[in-house]
Each structure stands twice: as C-alpha cells, then as structure tokens.
Amino acid sequence: MSSLSRDDVAKLAGLARIEMTEEELVSLSSQFGMILDAVARVQEVDLSGVKATSHPQPLENVARPDVVLPSLSPEDALSGAPAKEDSRFRVPQILGEAE
Amino acid sequence: MIRQSAAQMAAALSEGSTTSVELTQAHLDQIAAVDNNVKAFLHVDAEGALAQAKSVDAQRKSGEKLSPLAGIPLALKDVLAQRGVPTTAGSKILQGWRPPYDSTVVTKLKDAGLVILGKTNMDEFAMGSSTENSGYGPTFNPWDLTRTPGGSSGGSAAAVSAFQAPLAVGSDTGGSIRQPAALTGIVGVRPTYGAVSRFGLIAYSSSLDQAGPFGRTVLDTALLHEVMAGHDPKDATSINAPVPAVVAAAKSGDVKGMKIGVIKQLQGEGYQKGVQARFDESLQVLASLGAEIVEVDCPNFEYALAAYYLIAPSECSSNLARFDAMRYGLRTGDIDGASAEAVMSATRDAGFGREVKRRIILGTYALSSGYYDAYYGSAQKIRTLIIQDYAKAFTQADVLVSPTAPTTAYKIGEKVDDPMAMYLGDVATIPVNLAGICGMSLPAGLADEDNLPVGFQIMAPAMQDQRLYQAGAALEAALLSQWGAPILSKAPALAGSK
Numbered sequence: 001m002s003s004l005s006r007d008d009v010a011k012l013a014g015l016a017r018i019e020m021t022e023e024e025l026v027s028l029s030s031q032f033g034m035i036l037d038a039v040a041r042v043q044e045v046d047l048s049g050v051k052a053t054s055h056p057q058p059l060e061n062v063a064r065p066d067v068v069l070p071s072l073s074p075e076d077a078l079s080g081a082p083a084k085e086d087s088r089f090r091v092p093q094i095l096g097e098a099e
Numbered sequence: 100m101i102r103q104s105a106a107q108m109a110a111a112l113s114e115g116s117t118t119s120v121e122l123t124q125a126h127l128d129q130i131a132a133v134d135n136n137v138k139a140f141l142h143v144d145a146e147g148a149l150a151q152a153k154s155v156d157a158q159r160k161s162g163e164k165l166s167p168l169a170g171i172p173l174a175l176k177d178v179l180a181q182r183g184v185p186t187t188a189g190s191k192i193l194q195g196w197r198p199p200y201d202s203t204v205v206t207k208l209k210d211a212g213l214v215i216l217g218k219t220n221m222d223e224f225a226m227g228s229s230t231e232n233s234g235y236g237p238t239f240n241p242w243d244l245t246r247t248p249g250g251s252s253g254g255s256a257a258a259v260s261a262f263q264a265p266l267a268v269g270s271d272t273g274g275s276i277r278q279p280a281a282l283t284g285i286v287g288v289r290p291t292y293g294a295v296s297r298f299g300l301i302a303y304s305s306s307l308d309q310a311g312p313f314g315r316t317v318l319d320t321a322l323l324h325e326v327m328a329g330h331d332p333k334d335a336t337s338i339n340a341p342v343p344a345v346v347a348a349a350k351s352g353d354v355k356g357m358k359i360g361v362i363k364q365l366q367g368e369g370y371q372k373g374v375q376a377r378f379d380e381s382l383q384v385l386a387s388l389g390a391e392i393v394e395v396d397c398p399n400f401e402y403a404l405a406a407y408y409l410i411a412p413s414e415c416s417s418n419l420a421r422f423d424a425m426r427y428g429l430r431t432g433d434i435d436g437a438s439a440e441a442v443m444s445a446t447r448d449a450g451f452g453r454e455v456k457r458r459i460i461l462g463t464y465a466l467s468s469g470y471y472d473a474y475y476g477s478a479q480k481i482r483t484l485i486i487q488d489y490a491k492a493f494t495q496a497d498v499l500v501s502p503t504a505p506t507t508a509y510k511i512g513e514k515v516d517d518p519m520a521m522y523l524g525d526v527a528t529i530p531v532n533l534a535g536i537c538g539m540s541l542p543a544g545l546a547d548e549d550n551l552p553v554g555f556q557i558m559a560p561a562m563q564d565q566r567l568y569q570a571g572a573a574l575e576a577a578l579l580s581q582w583g584a585p586i587l588s589k590a591p592a593l594a595g596s597k
Contacts, residue, residue, distance in 0.1 A: 016447075018456055019444040042474070042477040042480075051483055053480075056534060082427070092437055
C-alpha cells in the first residue's frame, strides 16, 4: 500500500503554489494511497526496451515563417488583467523588501 | 421544430420554410423552459445568437452561397474561447473572463454561419466524468434529473439530448465527448488527435485533448465535424492533410464486407448487464448487415487507465501553472505587502476545485525527481504498448468496437467521494486518447434494468475518421428501423419542454 503523508502533500501543494487547509491536506493524503496504488500498475509490465511516447503525432520542430503577423492590441491583452497601470500588468511584489 | 435533426433544419432553411431567427428563438425558448432543471448552460448569449441568425438570414435572402449548416443553432462547451463572451472552463478562477480572441473552432463555426447559443457546463478544466466537478454546480441528465449526464462535456450532451440545441461542441481528453453522449442517448465523436485545432481550447492535457462534435444523428455529427476540422497553422500539432470525407461516409452507411474487431479486454466483467446486452445485439445487427465480426486482443489496455491518470495529471500540473493571478482571471489576497507567491497560492486555493487540486498534486508528484521514471516515464512506455496493440488490431479489422462506458448514467453524488470509482468509468474510452486515434459513441438502445441509454463505441485509425461514420450510420439506420422511432422519443418528457 502506497501512501503520502500529510506533510508530503503539504510540500507538493507548496511546489504547486496552492494554499490548502488542514482538512484538505488530510483528506488528500488519505485518498492518495489508493490512487497511487492504482496508477502504480504501470510498473507491473516489463518495459525494458520499450520507447516512451510523449505525443501521438510524430512531428518535429513545427515552425512558421518568421514574419510579423497581427496580434492582440495592448487594450485587448490587458482586458482581463486583475490590475493594470498604464499599458502594463500590475503585479504584487516579486522580490523581498531587503532585495 | 426543435426535435428535428440539424440536416432537416438546414433543408427547411434552404427551402425558405423557416428562418434562422425563428429557429434560434425556438431554441432560446426551449432553454428558458427546461434549463432551470437541466442546467446545461453556464451562459446564454441570446443577443449574440439572434444577431448572427439575422445576419445569416440576410445573406440567404440576398442569394449568397452559404455553407450547409448556416443558420443552425449550436451549444459550445465553455472550454473554447469566444471573443467577448464569458469563458470559464467551469472554473471559478476564470469567472468573469471575456477572452480577447476567438479559438479557431469558434472562428470556423462563425465562418460557416452557425449560431452559438451559449456556453455549456463542464467539469472544471474538463477534469471529470460527471460534470459534478464544475465550479458552478452540476448538470442534470435529461433522461432522469437525479442522474449525471456524464462528463466532462456533460452540458453540451445534455443540451442536445434536451432539444436545447441540435448540435454541440465538446472536448475529449479521456472520453469526455463519447461518455456523455452514451449517457444521454446521443452521438458524439472524438476526432483524430490533430484533426481539430486546439488554438483557443483551454488546455488540460495537451497530448490528449481534442475538440469534437455532438449531434442527435450520425449525419448531423458528420456535418459539424466537417466544419470544425482542418489544418491550422496556429496549432503546431495540427495535421496538415485533407479532412476525411465524413459526411459522404455518413450518407453511405455501408458495412458490407467491413471487418469489425471486438476488443476482448473491453467487455464482460465490470460491464453492467444491460450495457453488455445492447452491445451484443448491436454486433448481431452489424453481422446481419454483412460485416465480419472478429475478436481482437489488446493485452496492454489493462494498464491504460493507470497510464492515463499519470500522463493527464502530469500535463495538467504544467498547463495549469498559467493560472497565476497576474494577467487574467481571479486574484485574491493582494493586500499591501503580500508577495506574488502568496497571492498566487491564495488565488489558486480559492479558484480551483477539489478534483483540479487533486490532479495538480498528483501530477506534481509524478513529475518530481526521484519518481519521474517510475511513474511518468513508465506511463509513457505503456502508451507505446497501447499504440502497438491498436496497430496490430487494425491489421485484423477496419474498425474496433466496445461499449462506450461500463454503466448507464449514475446518480448525482454517487461517486464524488470515491475518485477511483469515477475514474473507472473511463476505462473503455481512454485507450483512444492515449493512441491519438478517433472514436464515436452512438446510442445502442436502453438497458433493461434502468431504461437508460447505452452507448456503442466505434474506433478507427488516425485520420480514418470516415470509417466511424460509415459503420455508425449503418448501425443507426438498422437500429432505428427496429425501434420505429429515435431513441430520444423514449425519454420522459421534461417539465415545460416544447
């Protein structure tokens, strides 16, 4: 039986930038054992020599000609912004006070 | 009028016996009458729909050459961006967002003169199989309002089943078109991966996602398929090849001499009795029409569900990183001095529902160093084995078949607290997504034990989508003559329905 402790889930939630309540952490950690057991079935098969498939289409480096095409106007690009200032997105501070 | 097929409505429009404005208004009236109970729509754009209808009517009047579905109303899954119209993907994190651009699918629908009635409910970011994971409450199955319509495209399927729209667009990452089509008694197709542009389709799992059509008949579904599909330079994974002749195939509907492979692993144990019975009968019907039925072995399908629930969450944990509270969508906790990281974490907590959080955490775990090879890496190799199983099976058969879902529609709330039980409902649809091929679900009748619709799944190789329609149309015609009336005529009447 696999398991993931409450602290493991808290660490993953931190990496994924999701705040979680104590109740959510505990409930997720209790569900994870069952889910991990189910997905771990991929390890039952002998996979030596099998190539990985990341994508169903065998495409490589699809690029368009390097020419300027019309794109969103600054007004459109900013139309959904939670906060803006002039023609820029306004964001919370990304560096600490001391930096 | 609203109970006709889209093809019949199109004929009425072209001979002038009705107008698009009339047709659109009739569907808006039906939405007003039944959607209080069904809750298929998150947003109804009556104004935009009537304006488009009016413009198509004017074009028709002036003798302009119009595309076959011009003036036909349609419901759009809320996962596709439509300029100026609220688009949420069923998530609170996008509440109130109005995209500044159209997805390519929407551009194609508009260019073909289709009338978009509104945006339909879905499991948040298409993660789910019952539409119960929507941030805005569940959709209810028109066959029985205590049951789910399936998901994630449950709103689109319910809208077509309840005659709120003759056609709808959905998206299918692990069965999200085919399974709700099965549970609501309609037709749904997941086209070949890369056949329909993903530009403007809000991403869940990029290597599996594909938009596709819903209709009440195989021909209607083909007509919409042809509008949506085609190469798009804005999507790097779009296939640069002609669209398969799906409409012609739906009109021919012939299975004489066709080899139909029954997948041994996708039937029997775990499948509801009435589901298996309708499936077996449909096979007999196909055989009586001259098809050759063979059994094929796909031994690695047993591991498809496990591989899917590693690959999809892994890709989603990366895709959903874009919801960072900075450029669009929700922002909470932005008080003086709060760091960007704190604002991001608070916003993602407030904006994402339980299932989305569960999958992001699972994906973050599966991709973390130390576990990557054991989980994500192994899942990608299973994916190769499933592709090989299909390749071998398609040397023995032209199309492959199975029941679409192991059960008929289940009760709202029945599986919400048991994610694994919910995931098992996708066992027969997921292999198609992993291999990037195409699949259809069409009604095979009602299960004896609960009188609810059963779906019959047909699968074909990549870019052979026309085979789905050829076999589907043949089965549909034969079953219709057995039943004497379309399956939806057996659904209990909804209160207020026209």
